[in-house]
Amino acid sequence: LAKTTQxxxxxxxxxxxxxITCSHNNIATNDYITWYQQFPSQGPRFIIQGYKTKVTNEVxxxxxxxxxxxxxxSLPRVSLxxxxxxxCLVGDANxxxxxxxxGKGTTLSVSS
Amino acid sequence: GAVVSQHPSRVIxxxxxxxxxxxxxxxxxxxxxxxxxxxPKQSLMLMATSNEGxxxxxxxxxxxxxFLINHASLTLSTLTVTSAHPEDSSxxxxxxxxxxxGINEQFFGPGTRLTVL
Numbered sequence: 001l002a003k004t005t006q007x008x009x010x011x012x013x014x015x016x017x018x019x020i021t022c023s024h025n026n027i028a029t030n031d032y033i034t035w036y037q038q039f040p041s042q043g044p045r046f047i048i049q050g051y052k053t054k055v056t057n058e059v060x061x062x063x064x065x066x067x068x069x070x071x072x073x074s075l076p077r078v079s080l081x082x083x084x085x086x087x088c089l090v091g092d093a094n095x096x097x098x099x100x101x102x103g104k105g106t107t108l109s110v111s112s
Numbered sequence: 113g114a115v116v117s118q119h120p121s122r123v124i125x126x127x128x129x130x131x132x133x134x135x136x137x138x139x140x141x142x143x144x145x146x147x148x149x150x151x152p153k154q155s156l157m158l159m160a161t162s163n164e165g166x167x168x169x170x171x172x173x174x175x176x177x178x179f180l181i182n183h184a185s186l187t188l189s190t191l192t193v194t195s196a197h198p199e200d201s202s203x204x205x206x207x208x209x210x211x212x213x214g215i216n217e218q219f220f221g222p223g224t225r226l227t228v229l
Contacts, residue, residue: 034216043116043205043220044156087155091216099146100207100218102156 004088009107018075020106022088025069033064033071036087038105044087048073075108083110114140114210118221125196126229133191133224135162135206141186142208146218147179150203162189162206196228 005023012018024033032051036044048055050062050071061074075082087105091098115138125131135145143164148156160181161169168181180192193200207220 032215034214041203041223041225043207043223045220046214046217049214049216089216093215099158099161100216101158102148104155 004090004103006086006088006103006106008104009109011109011111012078014079014110014112015077018078018082018108018110020073020075020086020088020108021070022073023070024088024090027068027090028092030093031068031090032093033062033068034089034091034100035060035062035073036089036100036102038085038087040084044102047086078108078110080110080112082108084108114138114208114213114219116206116208116219116221118204118206118224120224121222122225122227124227124229127197128195130192130194131196131226133193133204133206133226135189135191135208135221137187137208137219140208140210142189142210143186145183145189145206145208147181147189147191148205148207150205150223156205159191164189193226196226198228201226201228 034049035047037047038044048060048062052064055062063072085105085107087102117136119134145162147159150156158171159174162181162183164183170176183189203223205223207218209218
């Protein structure tokens with residue numbers, strides 16, 4: 001499993017765009033990049049997943065450069081309710097259904 | 113979307129007692145479920161993989177005789193913390209994957225807060 005590295009914490013204000021970058025230098029060819037969000041005292045929630053280039057859904061965008069050694073989760077116009085821990089995970093597509101291994105995550109604090 | 117529930121959401125027990133936590137997939141069948149433990153300000157730590165109809169697979173360092181896992185049906189996995197001690201106090205979370213969804217997409221339960229006095 002490719003190891004991931006994220007900033008421990010980030011601060012932002014309401015209405016700003018937040019970009020959280022994750023490094024995964026040893027990512028393998030079959031690996032996909034997935035991001036989860038966790039609020040205090042709740043289970044994590046899937047946000048977005050991608051393999052390369054850009055993926056966008058109603059919640060966030062995921063940017064993956066050509067070398068795939070990093071990825072950036074972009075949250076547009078954050079609100080107070082986006083305060084949470086964000087986890088970047090890398091997993092093998094051929095092992096779908098196996099357990100997810102979580103790193104330390106990034107604690108995002110949004111202020112008014 | 114798929115829903116995973118856990119019961120109870122919160123439990124307080126005395127040291128030495130056993131506590132059972134249930135994890136249910138409400139609208140899908142899960143042949144495999146996962147159990148995690150999370151201490152305050154820390155990340156999720158995988159404890160074991162629960163397989164329907166067979167023995168669970170435990171991660172290194174997790175005592176299988178202390179954390180009993182039973183996956184008797186396609187919608188229910190249980191985690192029993194036997195002879196609980198204060199150091200077992202933690203947030204226990206289960207998850208499951210829905211066939212046909214994203215490769216690394218799993219659905220997590222709301223978690224169970226265990227406090228051992």
